[in-house]
Amino acid sequence: MSIASAPPAAGSARDLTRRFLKDPGAVIALLVFAAFGVAGFGAPLIAPQNPYDLAQVDILDSLLEPGSESFTGMTYWLGTDGQGRDMLSAILYGIRISLVVGLASGLLALAFGTVVGLIAAYRRGWVDTLLMRIVDLQLSFPTILVALILLVILGRGVDKIIFALVVVQWAYFARTVRGVALVEGARDYVEAARGLRLGGFRILMGHILPNCLPTMLVVATMQMAMAISLEATLSFLGLGLPPTRPSLGLLIANGFDYLQSGRYWISVLPGLVLLAIIISVNVLGDRLRDVLNPRL
Amino acid sequence: MTEYIIRRVLQALLVLIVMTMLVFFGVNVIGNPVYIFASSECDQACLDAIITDLGLDQPIWRQYLTFVGNLVQGDMGRSFTHGVPALHLIFERLPATLELAFSALVLALAFGLPMGIYAGLRPYGWGAKLIMSFSMIAFSLPVFWIGIIMILTFSVQLGWMPSVGRGDTVDLGFVEVSFLTLDGLHHLAMPAFTLSLIMMAMVIRLARAGMREVMFTDYIKFARASGVPERRVLGAHALKNILIPIVTVLGMEFGGVIAFAVVVESIFSWPGVGKMLIDAIAVLDRPLIVAYLICVVFMFVTLNLLVDVLYSLLDPRIRLGGGKA
Amino acid sequence: MTPVLELRDLQTSFEMPEGTVHALRELSLSVSRGEILGLVGESGSGKSLTGFSINRLISPPGRVTKGEVRLHGRDILPLPDSEMRKLRGRKIAMIFQDPMMTLNPVLRIETQIRDVLLAHEKLSKSEVRARALAALDEVGIPAPEERLRVYPHQLSGGMRQRVAIAIALLHKPDLVIADEPTTALDVTIQGQILALVQRLCRDRGTALIWISHDLAVVAGLADRIAVMYAGRIVEEGPIDDILDAPAHPYTRGLIDSVPVPGQRGGRLRQIPGRMPALTDLPTGCAFAPRCARATENCAEVPQLMPFGEDRKVRCVHPLAAGEAA
Numbered sequence: 001m002s003i004a005s006a007p008p009a010a011g012s013a014r015d016l017t018r019r020f021l022k023d024p025g026a027v028i029a030l031l032v033f034a035a036f037g038v039a040g041f042g043a044p045l046i047a048p049q050n051p052y053d054l055a056q057v058d059i060l061d062s063l064l065e066p067g068s069e070s071f072t073g074m075t076y077w078l079g080t081d082g083q084g085r086d087m088l089s090a091i092l093y094g095i096r097i098s099l100v101v102g103l104a105s106g107l108l109a110l111a112f113g114t115v116v117g118l119i120a121a122y123r124r125g126w127v128d129t130l131l132m133r134i135v136d137l138q139l140s141f142p143t144i145l146v147a148l149i150l151l152v153i154l155g156r157g158v159d160k161i162i163f164a165l166v167v168v169q170w171a172y173f174a175r176t177v178r179g180v181a182l183v184e185g186a187r188d189y190v191e192a193a194r195g196l197r198l199g200g201f202r203i204l205m206g207h208i209l210p211n212c213l214p215t216m217l218v219v220a221t222m223q224m225a226m227a228i229s230l231e232a233t234l235s236f237l238g239l240g241l242p243p244t245r246p247s248l249g250l251l252i253a254n255g256f257d258y259l260q261s262g263r264y265w266i267s268v269l270p271g272l273v274l275l276a277i278i279i280s281v282n283v284l285g286d287r288l289r290d291v292l293n294p295r296l
Numbered sequence: 297m298t299e300y301i302i303r304r305v306l307q308a309l310l311v312l313i314v315m316t317m318l319v320f321f322g323v324n325v326i327g328n329p330v331y332i333f334a335s336s337e338c339d340q341a342c343l344d345a346i347i348t349d350l351g352l353d354q355p356i357w358r359q360y361l362t363f364v365g366n367l368v369q370g371d372m373g374r375s376f377t378h379g380v381p382a383l384h385l386i387f388e389r390l391p392a393t394l395e396l397a398f399s400a401l402v403l404a405l406a407f408g409l410p411m412g413i414y415a416g417l418r419p420y421g422w423g424a425k426l427i428m429s430f431s432m433i434a435f436s437l438p439v440f441w442i443g444i445i446m447i448l449t450f451s452v453q454l455g456w457m458p459s460v461g462r463g464d465t466v467d468l469g470f471v472e473v474s475f476l477t478l479d480g481l482h483h484l485a486m487p488a489f490t491l492s493l494i495m496m497a498m499v500i501r502l503a504r505a506g507m508r509e510v511m512f513t514d515y516i517k518f519a520r521a522s523g524v525p526e527r528r529v530l531g532a533h534a535l536k537n538i539l540i541p542i543v544t545v546l547g548m549e550f551g552g553v554i555a556f557a558v559v560v561e562s563i564f565s566w567p568g569v570g571k572m573l574i575d576a577i578a579v580l581d582r583p584l585i586v587a588y589l590i591c592v593v594f595m596f597v598t599l600n601l602l603v604d605v606l607y608s609l610l611d612p613r614i615r616l617g618g619g620k621a
Numbered sequence: 622m623t624p625v626l627e628l629r630d631l632q633t634s635f636e637m638p639e640g641t642v643h644a645l646r647e648l649s650l651s652v653s654r655g656e657i658l659g660l661v662g663e664s665g666s667g668k669s670l671t672g673f674s675i676n677r678l679i680s681p682p683g684r685v686t687k688g689e690v691r692l693h694g695r696d697i698l699p700l701p702d703s704e705m706r707k708l709r710g711r712k713i714a715m716i717f718q719d720p721m722m723t724l725n726p727v728l729r730i731e732t733q734i735r736d737v738l739l740a741h742e743k744l745s746k747s748e749v750r751a752r753a754l755a756a757l758d759e760v761g762i763p764a765p766e767e768r769l770r771v772y773p774h775q776l777s778g779g780m781r782q783r784v785a786i787a788i789a790l791l792h793k794p795d796l797v798i799a800d801e802p803t804t805a806l807d808v809t810i811q812g813q814i815l816a817l818v819q820r821l822c823r824d825r826g827t828a829l830i831w832i833s834h835d836l837a838v839v840a841g842l843a844d845r846i847a848v849m850y851a852g853r854i855v856e857e858g859p860i861d862d863i864l865d866a867p868a869h870p871y872t873r874g875l876i877d878s879v880p881v882p883g884q885r886g887g888r889l890r891q892i893p894g895r896m897p898a899l900t901d902l903p904t905g906c907a908f909a910p911r912c913a914r915a916t917e918n919c920a921e922v923p924q925l926m927p928f929g930e931d932r933k934v935r936c937v938h939p940l941a942a943g944e945a946a
Contacts, residue, residue: 137311140600142552144559149589152577153322229438233559236440237574249438256444256563260459264448271441282436512680514722519733520678522788523710523740532736536727 019291026287032280036273040095047089052244081254081266090251091270097247098277101158102228105165110220112166113173114212118204120174121181131174138171147230151239161240165227176219180212214292221285225278232274248274301605308601315593316367319586320360363586372590373583377576382587386569390591391471392462393568396560397553399475399488401546404495409542411496412503413530419508427500435497439556443490443563450486457486460565487564491556495549499542506538540607547603551596623694624651625795625828626675626713631688633667633674642899644670644683645852647925652796652845655826657819659843659860661836661875663896666849668832672798675830676713677705693795711741714789716818718801720781724773730757730784731769737788756787760817779810786818793825800832815842837879840864848872851896851907854925858932868928868939871908906936914938 020026039046080086120131138146150164185208232249234240236256241247246254248270255266347353354362366372372382411431415424434442451459463483465472474480510516511534519533520526558570565571569588576584633645645667652658662668673679675690677698689696692712697705717723725733734753738744744752750769757765760783773781782802789797799818803811819842822829833839839846840860847857848871856869867873874892894911897903903910905920912919918937928934 140548141596142549142555145551145555145592145596148555148558149319149322149593152573152585152589153319225436229436233438233440236438237559237562239577249440252441252444259444259448260452264452267444268448271444275437275441278436278438279433282432514717514719515725517673517678518715518717518723518785518788519725519736521676521709521713521715522737522791523706523708524736525706525740528736528740532732533725533728537725540727 016291020287023287023290025283026291029280029283029287032276033284036095036277036280037099039092040099043089043092043096047086047092049086049089051085051090051093081251081258087251087265087269090246091248091273094246094248094251094270095273095277097158097241097245098228098231098249098274101162101165101231101241101247102224105162105169105227105231106220106224108162109166109169109223110173110216113170114177114209114216116170116174117177117179118181118209121178121185121208122204128178132178135171135174138168139175143168143226143230144233147234148239151234156238156240156242158241158245161231161234164234165230168230169223169227172219172223173216176215177212180215181208184208184211218285218289218292221281221288225281225285228274228281229278248277304601304604308597311597312594315597316364316590317360319589319593320363321356367590372587375576375584376581377579377584378581382583383591385572385584386587386591389567389569389572391473392566393554393557393561393570395473395475396484396487396491396566396568397550397557399484400492400495400553401550403488403492404499404546407492408496408499409503412500413507413535413538415500416504416507417511417530419504424504428504431497431500434493437493439490439494440559440563442493443487443560446486446490447563458483459486462567487560487566490563491553491560494556495546495553498545498549502542502545503538506541507534510534510537544603544607547599547606550599551592554592554595624653624691625656625693626830627651627689627691627694628671628675629689629691631671631674631690632686633670633679633683634686636682639900643686643852644899645674647853648674648688649925650847650854650857652828652830654795654828655823656845657822657829657831657843659839659846660830660832660849661834661839661846662849663834665851665896665899667852668834668849669800671849672715672800672830672832675796675798676709676715678709707741710737710789710794711792712794713796713798714792714794716782716785716789716797716799716802719805720778720785720802721773721805723785724781726773728772729769730771730773730776733784734769734788734791737791741792752791756791757784759790759821760784760787761813762787778806779814782806782810782814783817786814786821790821790825790827794827796828796830797822798830798832801834803838804833804835811838836875848875851902852899853907853922853935854933855908855935856933857925858928862929862932866940868932868934869908869936870912870914870938870940873940874911914940 044050081090116131116135120128146168147164150167151160154160154164181204231240231247232252235247235249236253238253241250243250251270252267252274255263255268255270258266344353363373370383372386374380375382375385378385411427415427418424446457447459450457461483462474463479463481464477465474465480466476474484516529516534519529524533554570557566557568558573560566561568561570562574569591573585573588575581576588628648628650631645631648632643633648635642635644648667648671650658650660660668660671670679670683674685677685677690679685685698688698690698692708697708700708724730731750731753734756735749738749738752753769754765757768762768762780762783768776768780768784773784776784786802797818802818803814806814815838818829818831821827831839831843843860845858846860846863847854848863848869849855850871856863856867856872863872864876867876871892878891892911897907897910904922906912906915906923909915909919916938923935923937925933925935928939
């Protein structure tokens with residue numbers, strides 16, 4: 001009998017990939033996101049200048065319109081900001097920071113929330129009740145409020161904003177994972193595994209966890225869009241990242257002061273990039289949910 | 297019922313205590329406000345004087361007890377920068393924020409309900425698809441970005457809307473409001489709309505989902521089969537059923553709206569508590585920051601409590617008990 | 622005398638992406654003043670849909686695609702929606718299966734009665750109240766004044782169904798369509814409701830279509846019976862004649878599967894197999910695959926043919942009196 005070793009798959013991975021790729025919206029979103037990923041993480045290689053190396057930035061070039069040329073003959077395709085930084089380079093570096101913050105906070109929250117959710121589902125009883133009470137309490141507070149309070153307390157910094165984003169996100173994962181794990185735990189193949197006297201940890205890792213993955217993937221994608229958006233908002237308020245590590249949100253904030261004078265590009269261009277990232281991640285999550293059809 | 301309310305109140309109190317501790321200790325272990333007041337020539341004696349004056353020489357737990365003691369008496373300390381009681385400043389600025397938030401709430405319902413109901417009645421039409429796309433975009437785009445685009449479009453490019461401040465206000469005796477003057481409304485429109493988008497998206501989703509569910513129920517079929525006019529069927533029989541979850545969620549989210557008001561107020565220079573918070577953070581005006589956070593948490597916890605109690609009052613099945621259905 | 626309601630060759634179809642599904646076909650029946658017609662069939666046979674086809678309340682994508690619905694001899698199918706609305710509740714009323722679901726949970730009984738009254742009549746507040754009280758009194762609800770103020774969940778199932786009946790009869794309709802109104806009730810309450818509806822309709826000369834899957838319920842109530850199978854009427858006639866000597870094998874099967882009091886121990890006979898889905902009906906007689914008498918002659922859909930006096934049957938091999946299926 002091989003029941004215990006064969007948890008029901010939602011469909012073969014290849015089959016799901018094919019279904020996902022059939023959807024033009026999903027493919028476009030994936031390509032857009034991948035392009036930004038490459039652009040962001042390759043920023044030091046492809047950016048025309050290092051916008052944070054003061055030696056490369058000339059204050060005389062400040063506030064130039066897109067397409068202008070610098071004194072040294074370099075073209076600022078997307079213009080420059082108030083300090084004379086090349087916007088294209090600043091945006092590329094900004095993408096990198098936004099993505100790093102979004103991914104890191106998402107993964108950490110995913111890991112922490114999954115552990116909590118699995119413990120709750122596995123131990124049941126008062127452990128479950130206590131953990132879920134905490135989750136409920138956490139979820140009852142609006143994310144922006146919690147993040148705001150935390151950052152006011154903690155101050156600025158990449159590590160601090162990641163911490164704040166993990167705090168506001170982990171509860172979603174914990175609740176989702178617990179829900180799926182409870183359902184999966186009641187299934188026949190888990191019963192069969194128990195019958196074979198497999199240890200609780202092995203059942204959890206080998207049987208229940210893999211079946212939580214599709215759901216977690218969808219939640220993680222959606223949460224990442226939220227995290228990127230929230231980070232941008234907090235940075236815009238001057239609460240998130242330090243000025244030395246400008247994410248897209250901070251770039252937009254810097255340009256906001258120049259908006260009234262018609263120098264739209266400093267704010268709008270990083271804003272458009274932010275928009276494209278958030279929408280593509282959202283569409284990705286949406287399509288993933290359709291394809292994987294998790295119990296949300 | 298009474299037991300439920302008592303339990304709920306105790307729970308809210310516990311949350312409040314935990315949150316005040318978190319806020320107070322958190323804020324007081326970072327930074328040192330002394331240096332804000334000390335001039336560059338200030339020597340150690342001068343510094344000590346300031347420290348004693350601010351009560352910062354006490355152990356942190358005693359500071360907390362003093363803080364809680366004062367809090368209960370409605371004293372949240374003086375703002376370092378303004379030199380007036382922090383609570384006073386908050387009450388001075390709060391009406392502007394509340395006006396903004398309530399205007400946003402009204403807009404969200406006024407636009408969101410009809411859109412959501414329409415999308416629920418014709419879920420497969422292109423109109424519904426358009427509405428749902430709008431809802432998704434309004435929900436996922438950062439609020440500050442929408443605000444910026446509005447300013448760029450309507451203030452900078454078209455010059456139709458003012459982008460700064462509250463405009464003329466009318467003194468109602470106890471509070472000043474903008475929405476009663478034309479100039480005030482003009483100023484209120486963009487920030488209120490920007491702030492309303494997230495709620496609007498939520499109202500649309502809830503109204504659509506509720507409508508789709510309700511329209512298949514027997515009681516709607518029965519009302520129709522009894523000849524009740526369609527307008528009455530939708531406007532009373534269906535609407536009252538979908539309003540319950542919408543009111544609940546909006547009540548729960550109102551704290552979030554106050555928090556998002558920070559963003560909107562910063563962008564539109566709306567003179568509310570949110571803008572004040574950002575200014576206070578910039579100069580580390582701790583009493584003011586703490587007072588703001590305590591007030592918002594207090595408001596949020598109270599609101600949640602109220603919504604829970606109200607919910608049980610709104611739904612006759614819960615209010616009157618014995619609802620087996 | 623023209624019958625109150627006459628259906629002629631009615632066809633109701635659903636436009637599905639996979640193609641058109643005809644849920645009702647060649648449906649002809651009539652019911653006269655004061656007459657009670659039992660419409661019997663398994664779930665999915667189209668009996669409930671017949672009710673909704675009559676008052677044109679089928680959920681899209683379904684609609685009546687052929688035939689006539691004659692009310693007092695006038696075809697009401699071509700009427701515009703506004704005219705149709707005026708007939709509902711006033712001329713044709715409906716009662717539904719589950720009294721838990723028929724009344725709106727968030728509206729007081731008074732509101733629900735008032736809305737139906739005002740749907741067709743202009744009445745003052747006091748008139749509404751008087752009519753509402755009279756209606757509740759008529760269906761045997763004690764202390765009607767108190768009941769007006771309550772919400773549905775505060776009433777028992779039987780009381781709720783009485784309220785629903787009171788609402789359906791508010792305008793003294795010419796035709797009442799009752800869709801299994803006793804199925805969800807306790808047996809003792811079932812009897813009371815049956816007697817109540819029977820008395821009210823007889824007293825007022827209201828024509829009644831009683832839809833049920835339960836032959837035993839219909840047997841004690843109806844004057845005539847129409848048996849439906851897979852969207853078609855397979856047998857129709859006076860109730861006693863059909864119960865004594867069913868002509869269609871399906872009717873025979875239905876009767877045989879009703880437990881008879883005093884015949885304990887004997888095996889209940891069942892009809893083998895199940896009703897085919899409307900999406901893949903056999904080309905000929907839909908019952909043929911389950912029928913012991915089926916031959917190659919059943920490969921074509923039989924017509925509803927006169928059978929004896931005042932009876933019709935849709936079968937090429939009708940049963941003689943007393944013959945087993």
